[in-house]
Amino acid sequence: MAVRTLNRPPFYRLPVFPVLLAQLLVLLLAAATLYGVRGTVSGYSGLCGGLIAWLPNLYFAHKAFRFSGARAAQAIVRSFYAGEAGKLIMTAVLFALTFAGVKPLEALAVFGVFVLTQLVHWFTPLLMHTRLSRP
Template identity: 55%
Template sequence: MKIRNKTPLHRLAVFPLLLTQLAVALLAATVGWLWKGPLAGYSTLLGGMIVLVPNLYFTYKAFRYFGARSVNAIVQSFWSGEMGKLILTAALFALVFAGVERLNVAALFVGYGLVLGTSACSLLLVKGFPKH
């Protein structure tokens, strides 16, 4: 029996991480814009969005179900969410490289790395994380 999670996105525990990723992407794009110009700014923003958009998809898929009776549906939705996230990331990279004429590749990967690093540090953002 699948129990559907009707909690809105802004009430999920992962929402602060998604907001932090958006803030890092916007901040990095602003710094890139001011430091190296508009080309670096929007390239950095595109790199950040290549991380953020698939993470939004994963969040939607992974947190659709809850409860002990839904364990099979939860595992399945996590797997499909992760596979969709990987495919979406690859498709967004392909779309950016094929569709954007002027692109600062270094800035794109800086934006990607910074926002991806925010994901890697997500345990530090979780409420109640042990602070030794």
């Protein structure tokens, strides 16, 4: 059986793209707000926290939507598991690199924007009034 990857839509047409775009916008706005209100260290700390959340989500979306079609069901499931495992490992590595390599760092800004960016995917479908399960 051949696994279909050629007939999939481009990345910007996938149902997850608006969520990723909203996460990127929120993390950039939060980092800019922190920069304006609390200073440079808070700004780049918030940016680091947002990127720690967004980059693994981008990786997962790329892995999860690589295959399409009913014949690729096993490949899709394997891809979802691999994407989730990679996302968790990537998140842990990015946190470790950030706390080990970025000095000075404001931990509250890192975790605050990280959590805010993670919460976006819960609320984006409600705010956009779209169904993400449409064909």
